[in-house]
Amino acid sequence: MAVAAALTVAGCTDDGEPPAAASAPPSVALSFAPGAAGAGDPYFPAYGNGGYDVAGYDLKLRYDPASGRLEGSATITATATQDLSRFNLDLAHLTASRITVDGQAATGRADKNELVVTPAAGLVKGRAFTVVVEYAGKPQPLNNEALGVGGWQRTRDGAFALGQPESASTWFPVNDHPSDKATFALAMTVPDGVEAIGNGVPGRKDTAGGWTTWRWTETKPMASYLATVVIGQYRVKTSTHAGKPMVIAVPESLPATGPAARSLDRTGEIADFLAARFGPYPFDAYGGVVIDDNRVGYALETQSRPVYGNVFFRTRPNPTVVAHELAHQWYGDSVALERWQDIWLNEGFATYAEWLWQEHVGEQTAQQAFDRTYRGFDWQVPTGDPGAERLFGAAVYQRGAMVVHALRRTIGDEAFFALLKEFPAAHRDANATTEDLIAAAERASGKDLGDFFEGWLFGRTPQPRP
Incomplete structure (x- = not known):
C-alpha cells in the first residue's frame, strides 16, 4: 500500500x-x-x-x-x-x-x-x-509494486480515475472491496x-x-473498483440502444472516425451478440470511453461504460477488446468477485467471449483458439489460485479461457450454453465464487466435475485435451 x-x-x-x-x-x-x-x-x-x-x-x-x-x-x-x-x-x-x-x-x-x-x-x-x-x-x-499504478491520475486537460484491484479510495471514501x-x-x-464521463445513466447537466x-x-x-470518472476534452456521442442510453466518448486528440471511434461504435452490436449467449444485458446503459494516455496500456470493464486505452486502436479497429470488456458486464460486473483469488471467473469467461466473437466473425474457431493457446503453455501457475502478484497473468486469462472451453467439451454444448446464461442470472447484481461456478456446472450437466476442476484450475502440469 x-x-x-x-x-x-x-x-x-x-x-x-x-x-x-x-x-x-x-x-x-x-x-x-x-x-x-x-x-x-x-x-x-x-x-x-x-x-x-x-x-x-x-x-x-x-x-x-x-x-x-x-x-x-x-x-x-x-x-x-x-x-x-x-x-x-x-x-x-x-x-x-x-x-x-x-x-x-x-x-x-x-x-x-x-x-x-x-x-x-x-x-x-x-x-x-x-x-x-x-x-x-x-x-x-x-x-502496487507488483500490479502497477491505479486510481486518480491527472492529465493535461483533466483527470481520470481507473484501476484494478484498487482505485476508488483515491477519489472518495469507500469500502474498497468487491464483496x-x-x-x-x-x-x-x-x-x-x-467533459466529465461516469458510470451508468446520464442525468441533467x-x-x-x-x-x-x-x-x-x-x-x-x-464493485468499488468499477467506479470511474474521465475528465477532459472529449467528443461525447449519446444515443439509445435497445431502449437504453448509450454514451460513447472519444478524446478530441483522436480522429472522429478513426479506429477507436469505429471500434466503440460496434458496442451495441457486440453487446447483442453476447446477450444471445449470456442472457439479457444486465445494466441500464451502454457505452465506452477511450483514454489517449500512454499510462493506460489496458482496458477495464468499468460498469456499463468500459474504458479502453488507445493502445488497442493505434493502427486498426479492434472489436475483439470491446467483446472482452462487454463480456465482463455479465462476468465480473453483474456477477462480481467475492474474493480476488477467483479472478479467473472474470477473465477466463471474458477471454472466452473473445474466442466466441472471433468465431462469429470468421477469424478463428474457439477450438482453434484453444489449440493455439494450449501448445507450449506454461502450467506452473494455477488458474484457481494464481497469487496476488499474478492476478493479471496468462494463467488467469488464457488458461482461464482454456478451462471454459475444456468445460464446454466435457459437458457438451447444450449444458454449456445453458450454464452461460444460468450462472449470471442466478447471481445477478451479487457476488460469486469458484465453488458457486462448480456447483452450477454440475447442476447443468448432471456430472461430478470435481476432478475436472481440480486439474484444470489447480494442476501444475498440462491437462489432457478434452
Missing part, C-alpha cells in the same frame, strides 16, 4: 472507547466493537473494511483541472453488520474536514489510507445509517467546455458561473 498523505478532521480525536448505544432496546445486551480494518480477503487482507454493508454512494464533487484540486462530499448509506463502535472507510491522499453520522457530528482520524470514524453513538447491528464526509485535496494514484457492492451516483462539476455539473447514476450494485 502507498503511504497516505496526512488527513485531519476538525475536532477529530479517538480515545478508543465505545460510544453510547443508539436506540438499543433495554432488553438487548449489546457488545460494541470496532469494525475490522480490512475485509479479510486472503490476497489483500487490508482492502475494504468490516462491520457494515454499504447500500449506496452519492458523490457531489468539483474538480479544477488547472490546480488539480478535488473537493466535495460523499454521502454513504449503509447498515451495521455488528454492534459497531467505530468503522473505517478507505480514503487515500485526501483530507476530510467534516463527518456526520445520521446528522450528528462524528470524530475521525487518519490511519495510513484509512479514515477511522467514531459516531456520536454506537450503531446497533441491523441498523441503517448515513455517513456524510466532506473532503478535499489533490488526488494521487496508488502504486461490498453498492449503487453509485456522481455529480461532477468541472469548468465549462470540459447544469451550468452556472463558468462551471458545468455532469450527473451519472448507476442503480445496479457495483
Whole structure:
C-alpha cells in the first residue's frame, strides 16, 4: 500500500472507547466493537473494511483541472453488520474536514489510507445509517509494486480515475472491496467546455458561473473498483440502444472516425451478440470511453461504460477488446468477485467471449483458439489460485479461457450454453465464487466435475485435451 498523505478532521480525536448505544432496546445486551480494518480477503487482507454493508454512494464533487484540486462530499448509506463502535472507510491522499453520522457530528482520524470514524453513538447491528464526509485535496494514484499504478491520475486537460484491484479510495471514501457492492451516483462539476464521463445513466447537466455539473447514476450494485470518472476534452456521442442510453466518448486528440471511434461504435452490436449467449444485458446503459494516455496500456470493464486505452486502436479497429470488456458486464460486473483469488471467473469467461466473437466473425474457431493457446503453455501457475502478484497473468486469462472451453467439451454444448446464461442470472447484481461456478456446472450437466476442476484450475502440469 502507498503511504497516505496526512488527513485531519476538525475536532477529530479517538480515545478508543465505545460510544453510547443508539436506540438499543433495554432488553438487548449489546457488545460494541470496532469494525475490522480490512475485509479479510486472503490476497489483500487490508482492502475494504468490516462491520457494515454499504447500500449506496452519492458523490457531489468539483474538480479544477488547472490546480488539480478535488473537493466535495460523499454521502454513504449503509447498515451495521455488528454492534459497531467505530468503522473505517478507505480514503487515500485526501483530507476530510467534516463527518456526520445520521446528522450528528462524528470524530475521525487518519490511519495510513484509512479514515477511522467514531459516531456520536454506537450503531446497533441491523441498523441503517448515513455517513456524510466532506473532503478535499489533490488526488494521487496508488502504486502496487507488483500490479502497477491505479486510481486518480491527472492529465493535461483533466483527470481520470481507473484501476484494478484498487482505485476508488483515491477519489472518495469507500469500502474498497468487491464483496461490498453498492449503487453509485456522481455529480461532477468541472469548468465549462470540459467533459466529465461516469458510470451508468446520464442525468441533467447544469451550468452556472463558468462551471458545468455532469450527473451519472448507476442503480445496479457495483464493485468499488468499477467506479470511474474521465475528465477532459472529449467528443461525447449519446444515443439509445435497445431502449437504453448509450454514451460513447472519444478524446478530441483522436480522429472522429478513426479506429477507436469505429471500434466503440460496434458496442451495441457486440453487446447483442453476447446477450444471445449470456442472457439479457444486465445494466441500464451502454457505452465506452477511450483514454489517449500512454499510462493506460489496458482496458477495464468499468460498469456499463468500459474504458479502453488507445493502445488497442493505434493502427486498426479492434472489436475483439470491446467483446472482452462487454463480456465482463455479465462476468465480473453483474456477477462480481467475492474474493480476488477467483479472478479467473472474470477473465477466463471474458477471454472466452473473445474466442466466441472471433468465431462469429470468421477469424478463428474457439477450438482453434484453444489449440493455439494450449501448445507450449506454461502450467506452473494455477488458474484457481494464481497469487496476488499474478492476478493479471496468462494463467488467469488464457488458461482461464482454456478451462471454459475444456468445460464446454466435457459437458457438451447444450449444458454449456445453458450454464452461460444460468450462472449470471442466478447471481445477478451479487457476488460469486469458484465453488458457486462448480456447483452450477454440475447442476447443468448432471456430472461430478470435481476432478475436472481440480486439474484444470489447480494442476501444475498440462491437462489432457478434452
